[in-house]
Amino acid sequence: MTDTEDAHEFTTTVYYDEDADRSYIEDKTVAVLGYGSQGHAHAGNLADSGINAVVGLTEGSSSWEAAQAEGLEVATTAEAAAQGDIVSVLVPDTVQPAVYENDIEPNLEPGDTLQFAHGFNIHYNQIQPPEDVDVTMVAPKSPGHLVRRNYENGEGTPGLLAVYQDATGEAVDEVLAYASAIGCTRAGVVETTFKEETETDLFGEQAVLCGGITSLVKTGFETLVEAGYSPEMAYFECLNEMKLIVDLMYEGGLAEMWNSVSDTAEYGGLSRGDRIVGDNVREEMDVVLEEVQNGSFAREWINENQAGRPQYTQLRQADKAHEIEAVGDELRGLFAWGDDAGNESNETAETEVSMDD
Numbered sequence: 001m002t003d004t005e006d007a008h009e010f011t012t013t014v015y016y017d018e019d020a021d022r023s024y025i026e027d028k029t030v031a032v033l034g035y036g037s038q039g040h041a042h043a044g045n046l047a048d049s050g051i052n053a054v055v056g057l058t059e060g061s062s063s064w065e066a067a068q069a070e071g072l073e074v075a076t077t078a079e080a081a082a083q084g085d086i087v088s089v090l091v092p093d094t095v096q097p098a099v100y101e102n103d104i105e106p107n108l109e110p111g112d113t114l115q116f117a118h119g120f121n122i123h124y125n126q127i128q129p130p131e132d133v134d135v136t137m138v139a140p141k142s143p144g145h146l147v148r149r150n151y152e153n154g155e156g157t158p159g160l161l162a163v164y165q166d167a168t169g170e171a172v173d174e175v176l177a178y179a180s181a182i183g184c185t186r187a188g189v190v191e192t193t194f195k196e197e198t199e200t201d202l203f204g205e206q207a208v209l210c211g212g213i214t215s216l217v218k219t220g221f222e223t224l225v226e227a228g229y230s231p232e233m234a235y236f237e238c239l240n241e242m243k244l245i246v247d248l249m250y251e252g253g254l255a256e257m258w259n260s261v262s263d264t265a266e267y268g269g270l271s272r273g274d275r276i277v278g279d280n281v282r283e284e285m286d287v288v289l290e291e292v293q294n295g296s297f298a299r300e301w302i303n304e305n306q307a308g309r310p311q312y313t314q315l316r317q318a319d320k321a322h323e324i325e326a327v328g329d330e331l332r333g334l335f336a337w338g339d340d341a342g343n344e345s346n347e348t349a350e351t352e353v354s355m356d357d
């Protein structure tokens with residue numbers, strides 16, 4: 001365990017493999033409810049770590065066979081919850097309250113653990129567990145498919161860890177063992193609270209990671225196309241190269257990216273970036289954060305689901321219909337890039353593909 005300090009004297013606790021004692025969950029059964037992005041990763045990693053895991057799904061679920069094909073035991077959500085000493089709630093946030101009410105709560109026993117990967121339903125009081133169970137969270141800071149891929153490659157995925165309720169006195173040890181079994185302590189797990197994880201995760205995905213970045217990409221693409229440049233050029237410049245730039249930031253922070261691009265790009269970026277993401281964006285970020293903090297985003301999302309997702313459906317359709325998607329589909333089919341984008345395989349494609357309008 002290390003306490004790291006940054007220049008602002010912020011301290012946080014980071015746990016690694018050596019801090020975790022798997023014996024806290026070795027004799028237990030973990031019910032992994034859901035076999036989607038996080039569910040398949042947690043179930044696969046737990047099983048490969050030698051932990052007894054059972055996947056919980058609805059009868060007739062299309063994922064049932066997929067989980068069995070990975071050698072996993074599968075049961076209905078209620079049966080799995082009944083078997084589980086630890087119930088890992090990895091169905092979508094919007095269905096968790098109903099799954100909790102119908103399938104988990106009737107099968108919870110004193111001393112059991114409710115385990116989450118995101119704090120939404122606990123923090124916004126959509127699930128109110130009894131006092132005699134532990135309530136914990138391991139939130140990988142990554143899409144689930146990378147949690148699985150990293151584990152299989154012998155690598156870890158950084159995550160957050162929190163204890164909301166410690167009825168047994170062993171919640172911290174148990175959640176650390178869980179984090180270790182899914183591979184997160186290989187990379188490092190940061191201690192936090194349900195409130196902090198929920199609010200920062202929602203803000204991050206809305207303002208930067210999912211919302212901010214897609215709007216930036218689309219706006220850049222539209223600006224170039226409306227100015228008469230080819231959509232293919234706009235796609236490469238505003239979307240495809242994004243990955244390569246972000247990879248450099250991921251590896252070595254902003255400095256490594258600035259170091260790798262040309263001086264011309266560095267000067268242009270440093271002198272123009274804050275004009276693009278200026279005061280108006282900062283003000284709107286404050287509003288978005290406030291909506292997360294005061295619960296109005298959560299209320300809106302809950303209402304949206306209760307109403308059958310009308311706005312969500314419309315927003316999804318509009319995004320899918322954006323020109324950048326059609327251009328990207330076509331280009332990704334023509335070019336042979338992959339994880340090693342930028343390698344010599346692109347040179348072959350260049351000779352065969354016309355980039356005309």
Ligand SMILES: NC(=O)C1=CN([C@@H]2O[C@H](COP(=O)(O)OP(=O)(O)OC[C@H]3O[C@@H](n4cnc5c(N)ncnc54)[C@H](OP(=O)(O)O)[C@@H]3O)[C@@H](O)[C@H]2O)C=CC1
Nearest residue numbers: 034035036037038058061062063090091092117118143144
């Ligand atoms: N996506 C991610 O990478 C991340 C997610 N999280 C959190 O992890 C949790 C799970 O999210 P995510 O992995 O995206 O979820 P998914 O949307 O990928 O989950 C889908 C799975 O849930 C099952 N499911 C849906 N409804 C029900 C139901 N009523 N009863 C039983 N099973 C059901 C689906 O069944 P079927 O197979 O039959 O369709 C499917 O197996 C959330 O709390 C989320 O915030 C945290 C970090 C990152």
Ligand SMILES: CC[C@](O)(C(C)=O)C(=O)O
Nearest residue numbers: 141142143201205209210
């Ligand atoms: C960034 C989106 C995320 O928060 C995640 C993969 O961490 C999610 O909710 O899927």
Ligand SMILES: [Mg+2]
Nearest residue numbers: 141142201205
């Ligand atoms: Mg997240």
Ligand SMILES: [Mg+2]
Nearest residue numbers: 118201202205
């Ligand atoms: Mg999230």
